[in-house]
Amino acid sequence: MLQIDTWKRVLIWALVVAGLTFALPNVFYNRVEQHNDAVAAIKKSGSTPDREAQAALWPSYLPATLVNLGLDLRGGAHLLAEVRVxxxxxxxxxxxxxxxxxxxxxxxxxxxxxxxxxxxxxxxxxxxxxxxxxxxxxxxxxxxxxxxxxxxxxxxxxxxxxxxxxxxxxxxxxxxxxALDDRTVQQSLEIIRRRIDEVGTREPTIQQQGADRILIQVPGLGSAQELKDIIGTTAQLTFQPVVSRTTNANAEHGAGEEVLPSLDESGTFYVLESVPVVTGEDLIDAQPSFDQNGRPAVTFRFNPAGARRFGDYTAENIGSPFAIVLDNEVISAPVIQSHIAGGSGIITGNFTIEESTNLAVLLRAGALPAGLDFLEERTIGPELGQDSIDAGKIATMVAFVGVLVFMVASYGLFGIFANIALILNIALLIGVLSAIGGTLTLPGIAGIVLTVGMAVDANVLVFERIREELKSARGPARAIELGYERALSAIIDANITTFITAVILFVMGSGPVRGFAITLGLGIITSVFTAIYLTRLLIVIWFERRRPKTIEV
The missing domain is CATH 3.30.70 (Alpha-Beta Plaits)
Incomplete structure (x- = not known):
């Protein structure tokens, strides 16, 4: 008997509604993006009337996740950096x-x-x-x-x-x-990734090229300089004993000592012991804060080993100055007043709120183990990305219309059911990409175009099987039921082999190849769902209402 249990019907429609709900923000892409940026800015540095107005552009009760556009679609910044090992x-x-x-x-x-x-x-x-x-x-x-x-x-x-x-x-x-080369490049990769992700940019591409080079691509940034400002600072924090203070940049100093300038006091230099007591590697947390005078500052906390060294040194050197050094500049050199136990403290200076926030981000992400030389930098304008989007839209629409016309011409009413499922299939694919925070690139659009062509393949197998069953003088309900049952194995086999290919492309490939593999793999999953379950549900609903004595496929 041709029927589908009520719980199955509810589940199918629930999945469709969920997919459409997650896909909906992409219809209002710019508005939702402004909403997301405003919400992130409010959480980071407080509310303003402009931010509240932008946050109100999209309802808070609806999903606000978007399909991230890759560098080739959106424009952005491209850097090739060499690690100074x-x-x-x-x-x-x-x-x-x-x-x-x-x-x-x-x-x-x-x-x-x-x-x-x-x-x-x-x-x-x-x-x-x-x-x-x-x-x-x-x-x-x-x-x-x-x-x-x-x-x-x-x-x-x-x-x-x-x-x-x-x-x-x-x-x-x-x-x-x-071994140091390998560890340094890998550590630099991870730290750059953490810095870029924490600052809030979308879906960066960060890959090693050669022995000591790193490729960095971040969609949506206005310039390569903006990207360099995020990752170009090493943020090497050290706490070093002070030998003396001077106004001479070339002051004499002994072996194992160095002369560093003061960040706040122009013309002031400090002679420091080169080997620090504690470094930023011992930090486990850093947060923007305010000092006792209400000025922006950064609070920090050491791990147990760093806290012990920090506490022992302060206990043994009460009354001596102690320099806090960031990127070879002395931020401050306070005199140790008492034993500092617990492994926590505060960094003060002439910071703005934004500077203290960024410094905390850099310190949490960790210091780059070595400096970077930027060998190549490019800013890809959004105009090129818009051209790619327009070309992708045209290709997708041509494929889409061609498939719709073919299905109606070949299978009549059943072709219309397949077309409805195809439209919902594309919406579900966009919804899944949005839900997982996926990135859409130009090869990804090619994957969607291929999905459009493959999406009706399962329906073609089912409909042709129903035709065969109708020739055996079976009733319409039995023919439809057997058509789905006997086409299922062929559908599964065909899609599993393609899905395995997509998985191999994702695992072995990188960058654009992965973008193609993701959209192809997800498209296979949504296509099988719409062909086996959604199209069948539409046919069953129609059949229950019309109760036709004969059908033509």
Whole structure:
């Protein structure tokens, strides 16, 4: 008997209504986008009359998720950056000096005095007072070497230690440099992704290219400079002991010390110990706030290890100045008044509310392990994107109209049912893309066009099977029921093979290929749903009302 249970009918219509509801905001794209931007701005920095007016452009009880338009459709910013991995080598070697000093100090009777020599960025050199103790010094320093963490460098260590005369030299091994390169680029990728996502841009493309380059594409940004402002700051936060304060940028300083300018006081410089007590890597949280005078500031909190080091240092150095350094500029250098326990504090300076908010974002995302050189930057205007959208619309409409006409001409009333399902299929596909926050690119539009062509394939199989059953002198209800039952296996087999292809394209591909795979895969799912369930429901409803004695397909 040709029938569908009530709960199934309710479920089918509920899914259709849900899909149409999520697809609806895309009909009013600009209005919903202004609403979303206003809501985000209100949450971030407070309400204003203009923001409230923009937020009211779309009802709050309706979904406000949109299909994100890719760079080729919307325009935006394109950057190709090269990671300065040499900076990581230098930082790694500089951080070794306290450990080398501590391991050699107990052996002063053997090695003599220990003095750090000027650092050239590639080799850490230590002068010892007794050349006869060089072998012992090299043995002790080699004990600091660690195995290289890499699948391709098993059994190697990270340090190369040599000695000549009074100079002990320490460099990084080639295996450690390769491992550092890989880790630095991967860390930079993740930090850039977190910064861009937290600032609120939509669906960025962030990919590694080659050994030390990163491709960054962000749709919707007005210029490449705006993107550089978001990711171009390393946001390296350190807390360093102050040696002295001066007005001379070239003030003399000893090995292991550096001269950095003050951010707030023009013409003021600080001589600091190069090795920080705590770094931004020990931060677990940073939030915009206000100081006791109501000025914008940033509060921070350390992890247990950082909190312990921070607390121990402040307890031992009460009355001494302590510099807070951001990107090689001293933000402030307060005097330690008391033991600071708990691992939390506040960064003050001449910040605006926006600057303190952005600084908190950068600190939460973490410091870039190395600087970036921007080799290529482009701003893709929205005019090119609009041309692509118009071309995509024309292609989709031509395919759409062609399929609609063919189905009506071939299958009459049943073709009309298939066309209704096809229209709802496209709406459901847009609704699913909106619900998951998917990105639509030009290849994605090609996937939709292909979906339009494939969407009626299942209906064609069903209708042709119904025709065969009608030739066997079966009644209309039995013919329709058998048509769906016997075409089901062919429909499933055909769509599963195409879906597997879409999955492979998504897993193995990147960028535009993934955009095509997503729309193709989702289009297959919605097509099968509309063909097997929705079209059948429409036919059953018609059949129950008309009760025809014969049917023509």
């Amino acid at each position: 040499q900076e990581v080598y230098a930082s790694r070697l500089e951080a070794l000096w306290p450990d080398i000093r501590d391991v050699l100090r107990p052996e002063r009777e053997t090695v003599g005095t220990i003095r750090l020599q000027p650092f050239d960025g590639e080799t850490l050199r230590v002068r010892i007072g007794n050349p006869d103790g060089m072998d012992r010094a090299m043995q002790l320093v080699r004990g600091l070497a660690q195995p290289v963490v890499s699948l391709t460098a098993a059994g190697t260590t990270d340090l190369v230690v040599s000695g000549q005369g009074e100079i002990l030299s320490v460099t990084l091994s080639d295996a450690e440099k390769q």
